[in-house]
Amino acid sequence: MGELSAADRILAAIRAIPRGQVAGYGEVARRAGLPGRARMVARLLSENPDPRLPWHRVLRSDGHIAFPEGSKGRAEQTRRLRAEGVWVENGRVRGIKAAATIDEQIWGMPPD
DNA sequence: CGCATGACGAAAT
């Protein structure tokens, strides 16, 4: 039977992040069965050609967007996340821990 | 093989 490559498992883990939610690079790596390989996740994303991949849902472990301030990527990622109802402020996603508020559980989206 | 690079992480400061 065909074994999935590490890259395929990482991509699958990224695609598995639900809309409106986020995950850290290292977190994605662990979910793909590759603990300690956050940088591999980052490398794959940097070279990913698939526009369908929800790359914007992947952040640093501290909730920060990896792209530098003022960069196009930072702006685009912020835009995409907000479009899914994620609260982003100063290149930082809030609610990493308290991700599930009552409203999110009921409406699948944080309150206005 | 050694060294630099990078969409990283955890701990120390």
Add this chain to the structure above:
DNA sequence: AATTTCGCCATGC
């Protein structure tokens, strides 16, 4: 809480 330091992993030269 923000930065710096150091560790890790995959690649490319």
